[in-house]
Amino acid sequence: ISTNNESAITTLFKEVHFADVAEVLDEVNFEEAIYIIKLLDSEKTSEILTELEVDIREKILENLSAKEIAEEIEEMDTDDAADIIGELSDERQKRVINALEDDELAADIKELLSYDENTAGALMAKELVKVYETWTVAGCMRRIRGQAKDVTRVHSIYVVDKEDKLVGRLSLKDLIIAKSDQQIADILKSKVDSVNVNEDDEEVAKIMAKYDLEAIPVVDDNKVLLGRITIDDIVDVLKDEAERDYQLAAGLTQDVDSDDSILQLTRARLPWLFLGLVGGIGAFIIMEGFQGVFTKYASLFFFTPLIAAMAGNVGVQSSAIIVQGLANDDVKGSINSRLLKEMLLAALNGIILALFLFFFVWAYEGKIDTALAISTSLVAVIIVAGLIGTFVPLFLNKRGIDPAIATGPFITTSNDIFGILIYFLIAKMILGI
Amino acid sequence: ISTNNESAITTLFKEVHFADVAEVLDEVNFEEAIYIIKLLDSEKTSEILTELEVDIREKILENLSAKEIAEEIEEMDTDDAADIIGELSDERQKRVINALEDDELAADIKELLSYDENTAGALMAKELVKVYETWTVAGCMRRIRGQAKDVTRVHSIYVVDKEDKLVGRLSLKDLIIAKSDQQIADILKSKVDSVNVNEDDEEVAKIMAKYDLEAIPVVDDNKVLLGRITIDDIVDVLKDEAERDYQLAAGLTQDVDSDDSILQLTRARLPWLFLGLVGGIGAFIIMEGFQGVFTKYASLFFFTPLIAAMAGNVGVQSSAIIVQGLANDDVKGSINSRLLKEMLLAALNGIILALFLFFFVWAYEGKIDTALAISTSLVAVIIVAGLIGTFVPLFLNKRGIDPAIATGPFITTSNDIFGILIYFLIAKMILGI
Structure with missing residues (x-):
């Protein structure tokens, strides 16, 4: 590019598939991208434009006149054309549509733009x-x-x-x-x-x-x-749906990728982390309330990370299964029968894990009452965590809210707090404090 | 079905799309499903068979003779036919293939069966x-x-x-x-x-x-x-890929859905929970080691769930971004530059959250040194958690291991332990204990 050998570049890109050209443009610096776009003919560049990442396309379109954009648009399928015009400001949308020479195409695009996002209308093409x-x-x-x-x-x-x-x-x-x-x-x-x-x-x-x-x-x-x-x-x-669910489960607001700027990534990550922080402060306040227990049963406190982790993991597992089942339309039966099943399942898992923990604590600490208190409350915590993980997405779904937001940090945080509270209450009861 | 009105059922199902019939069969009891399959002609049932869920199809095929299966197979596209024959035992595979009247089809299916799972060969059809x-x-x-x-x-x-x-x-x-x-x-x-x-x-x-x-x-x-x-x-x-990644992130071994039996679900969930349990025991041992700190700085212990939660959340966020980036082929640049970026990002997030935590602890506890110790170590924990979350999937990917296993419980558990250890070490240092 630096030598500005126009014909060599043109020949080079002519041989390459437009999706690959788009990848190259995503990489090179911005002036070079504009330069290449202006060099190639509109039949090819229109295809490249549809493949580019949104933020880069936005910048390129800003540097083209309404007339130039209209030329690109005329080479596109109506669905792609409408998507790209939809990204422009209202003012520019009008100017580009007016610059279209093909009146029928202009009418088609106007029609497609009129449908709500995420409907069949916004997705369809007029060509058939x-x-x-x-x-x-x-x-x-x-x-x-x-x-x-x-x-x-x-x-x-x-x-x-x-x-x-x-x-x-x-x-x-x-x-x-x-x-x-x-x-x-x-x-x-x-x-x-x-x-x-x-x-x-x-x-x-x-x-x-x-x-x-x-x-x-x-x-x-x-x-x-x-x-x-x-x-x-x-x-x-x-793909978008799967990515969104995955990101929600991981505690990311949608639509970031690893190449975004630190500021964009912070915006996607910080709110969820803040939720975790507030949850942690909640756990702190609960534990402080049980401070008196420490003198006699210090080891109870050392198991709180274990309890919190188990509550979180069980919650995420059960909510993920429900969220995925809802997405595939194969969650059948009433909420009550779901909750009953989850209760049995959590109880089974909980008892197996609690047995293991019981023998560990007994062997390590030598106190059978502490071991019993900790493992009994682990079972209770796991059951409650499983029920919360099952109930919340089903409830959100009934209310017409995307159940995927119930996975990840949301369920982890609430389960942390409930888990620790239940843990100390049951342990206190068993130990008779 | 109970009245055994054959012609009525045949007419009913003739009007319905085979994918819908498959859904009905997934629902009704097993004898009814066999009855319906035997009633309908093989052109329709072959399509239904390909749409059924694997476990139900398995049971139905067990009740059909090799000859009957061969008749169904002859109506299918070669790729579906090979998939279904591939689910049978070696012995039955041979018998079904021998029962095929069309020699060319038999040869095609044998060829398709010879390709490794998850390759283009196993996915393709011979029809073209x-x-x-x-x-x-x-x-x-x-x-x-x-x-x-x-x-x-x-x-x-x-x-x-x-x-x-x-x-x-x-x-x-x-x-x-x-x-x-x-x-x-x-x-x-x-x-x-x-x-x-x-x-x-x-x-x-x-x-x-x-x-x-x-x-x-x-x-x-x-x-x-x-x-x-x-x-x-x-x-x-x-769809399978997205589901698998999602389930791994949620701590489920692949291939369960909400309608599986409690035993199947336990098999999918328990190993990951066990991992969490072992991690929790690790955290317990660390905290016990710092037991002496308690008399003077009890509140340090009450913040461990917060520290563990933040370490886990940050780790999951950064690993999910990397895993998704790897899946989309858009993780570019060296591992070092990735780690540097994550460090800056985590530092930024960490400082914002730590400032909030600092003022909370100061106001609530009234001790500026505790507040400083806790919030400083929070920043360190978040940075380390982010680095682990970034490094592990990149490392696994380099080694040819699916990086998706690095999300979820795996990263949460290791970050819990590292987080708590770093937290106590830094807090001890700052407080001069």
Whole structure:
């Protein structure tokens, strides 16, 4: 780049896949990225732009005029185009849309921008191959040749009636196999899955994964065909969903990655750590309340980290299982039966662990009453922790709140406090203090 | 079902999608499931079998003869067929394969079974549309009509030379648009991504997601075309990967769900809890060693749960970011620069939290030296916890071990111990005990 050998660069990047170019641009410094983008033709750069990371794309777009952006947009599929325009300020959105030469495209993008985020409408593309049920196979083939040029990949051909309502689908294969004078209405498959334009995108992902669909048509409340969603968009939805759940479980507010700045990372991490700090102060206050116990049973205090850790771990395990079960739609039965099962499970785990702890403390400390007190309360703490871990995500889910926030620091912190409190109460009772 | 009204059931299930039937079968009791499977014709049941949960499918297959299974298998795509046969015992595998009437299918399945799990070979299907570069468009169309009947979805047509080596691809669209007397060699796209049959399946998923591919051809070391992988298989790989990472982070050995038996769940949860228990005992031993400090600075002990919680939370946060970064291939730069960044980040977070804690302890306890000791060691603990959380997954990854095991209980437990040790050492030093 430093030698500014334009033609060499152009040739070099022409051979490379746009996703790889995007990776290079994510790496090089900003002026170089702009330089490369302006050098390549818009057919290629439009693809590169869609692959870039959001923050870098934002910076590049700031350096392009509305006219230049419009040129890039015209090369894109409508769904990508709408996503990118959606990232601009309202003011620039209008200017870019006005700069589009293709009026139909401008209308499509305006429509796509009007749907709420995380709905099927925001995910779909307007490009699709649509035929009327009254056409013949031969006529259909002829017209598809025209439509298909705009559509990168033909998954299904959607058949509509004269009011543009979806009535069936066809594959290209069906069309090739059929005789050329047959009518579309005679060869269409009337069983066609579709989703409403306002459907949640994670729901769409579930449907497509369940039925192994590669594309699904999107319709409005009157069954009028509006667009289609392809499986590659769903892959992104699934990845984002998994990443978000994972980050929530680890105590990160969503949308950070390891290359973000220290300030961005602090913003994602500090609130959860602060929650932990407040929880720790809670534990401190509880322990201070039991200070009097220390003179006689000092070792009780030395087991608090163990109790807190076990309460936290059990809570995270049971909440993670519930959160994952809810995501896969396979949590069945009532909350009560779930809680009962978790209680039995926690009791079983707790008793096994407590037995081990009992013999350790007895052998190490030589006091059977301390050993009994500590291990009995461990069982109680594990059961309560399991119940909290099971109940909280189920409760949040019932209330329509994302249960994934219940995993990680939230459950750990509350279980720490409850665990230590239960521990001292039961130990005091058993030891008769 | 109880009234055994065969025709009514058959009609009912005929209308329903096989994925939904599979869900019903997962629910009903076992005799009913067998009854329904035997009632429906093999075209439908074969699809249902592929959708069933593994444990239920296993039970159903046990109740079918080799001949009956072979009939089901003949209706399946080769990849699903190989997966299901792979679940049988070696003995039954042979009998089912021998019972297959289609010799070519039997050979395909044997080939697919020979590839290692989690490779492209184990994931691919043999069904694909293959044409020779020397054919004309018209001849090609004629032969595709034959081949395509076996292939559920035609993604791409793969073009091979006379040695069956992959030389390019075509879309059905290209074929429809081309003139019928053109030669395939003239219209093929020579740029075609492919993966080696021994490639890791998660790597294949990454490639397909990155380049937005819907299908990718699989070749051997000599570039001979062996099969193809479609994006719906990749969706499953991605989901499994995300679930596994999530479960590891939550302290669950992989592959449990909320409907598993208490014994299965205990097997998944107990080992990690045991790890926590051992860690807790380690913390106990450390604290006992510092017992003498108690008379003068009792409150130090009451802050151990706070210290342990912060060490655990910071460790999980930093390891989760690294694990996710590694999964997305965007951890760049040396280990040292990563550690330096994490150190700065942890120091920043630590100082903010420590300031808060300092004023709390000062106000609450009235002792400025205790407050200083506790908050200073908090900063040190957070920095060390962040470094461990960053280093361990990077180290495991370098060693070729899945870094995801470093999140969750593993990092929490080790950070608990290190945290408490550092805490008491620094506090003792500052307080001059």
